[in-house]
Amino acid sequence: MSEPQQTNDANRYDPYATEQVRYEVKDHIATITLDHAPANAFGYAQSRQFVDAFTRADRDDDVRVIILRAEGRIFSGGHDLKESKNPPVIPEGEIPPKELGPKTFPQPTLVSKPVITLVQGWAVGGAFCVVAYSDIVIASPEAKFGVPEVKIGAVGGTGGAAWALPTHVASYLALTGAPIDAERAYQVGFVNEIVPKDKLVEEGERVARLILANPPITVRYIKQSLRDIYPLSRITEPVRINAARNDVALNTEDAREAVAAFVEKRAPVFHGR
Template sequence: MSKNFTNVLIEDAIAIVEIDHAPANTLSSACIAELREVFNNLSNDKQVKAIILTGAGRFFVAGADIKEFVAAFGNEDKGLDMAVAGQAICDEIENMKKPVIAAINGACLGGGLELAMGCHYRIAVPDAILGLPELKLGLIPGFGGTQRLSRLTGTATALELILTSKQLKGKEAKEVGIVQLVVSPEELLPSAKTIAKAFIEGKSMTSITRAVECIIGGANESLADGLERERSRFAELFLTDDAKEGVQAFIEKRKPLFTHK
């Protein structure tokens, strides 16, 4: 796969995906298409157990590519196509069965924040700027921002942030629940790797993927449906080698030797 907008490094079962689209890592349609392909490949790569998403340089993602908006004026279908593509990459990241961590290294605005909110866990540096300023352009967030922000912060705070176009620094974003951790720039990737390792080390991917699926899927369905999904995935694990090994290792007071089967 030829990559023009991303750099991918895989080490210790963790993939680091760096968006590299100078000067501000904007999400052009071509960049979005490449990201979708990258995440699809990582989803199918059995060597990869967790993913970190970050940006090159001073930006995480400054937003969508505004220049592409100009060509859509007067054409509702083109506007719809952009929203469909933007929502698709965020949905695909959220629905990954492998943990995805956003390491927010700088400006994370508009489509960039929507992309980060599609990730399962978010870490930011103190000077990162996060916000959804679309109303200043006469638009609204179209890559899932109106829905995911309210799920993270609550309806009232989401209304405030979107209607005022307020931009938050890292610590403020943590206070309202958008990010889980704020660390120095030097600690950003090491912290993301540490958390990724904590998610996957000593565990079987057979249970990790089902846990992620149940949590993410259950957040978008009724409690009854979520519980049904949980029962089903729980029962499936009794057919796996790793569940048998994990329980036997516990009984024998030793570390399990998982084969991820």
């Protein structure tokens, strides 16, 4: 797919110029599909469409379960680093980029309906948080999960890791930037099932039908009860704080060096400043 067009006239920038998130409803199941090759990265346009798709599903009384999936080899590479180097000019009235990020990644837990997320390949950074905040996760054997932002000087998905993983596993991912594979994710309870990649949608729909067989109002109350164990502020507040920490961390000399080294495919040289 082509990138959203940006012109010198800021008012003409349209985050919907290309469809990067598909939305469809069938038999009370809303399927939200990331479709932005090659990495399904969360730039402004995909993030905007992502938030709107979840909002739409949550407001639709015909929708009782949400399935989140992605096209391509991977689920998502997280935040779009290329766009961060050359951000689009956002017209007045649009959600500012600094506000859109914290709205994007907690969406599965912000909606009132169960979210089943299907993961193939990599789900890292902000995409890891999307998975972490989902209700049920089904992965293929090729799936890998991680919060590698430390490697580019960002705080990133630390909050998502802390929410969904045992403390020492979360610390390992956040401090090293190293990923875990589907089997390890299954062992620590991050993933519910591992199925072949070509069976992900079939299995996701099977689980969705199990949920649909139950009283819809009760299902919504159960999701609310599950989330009440950990108040919503336990998610939204760390996301907000991490966004502020990211702003500080990404303005350090080491962070600029880390991004440059990543783009130039070389080892970074850090000086602790």
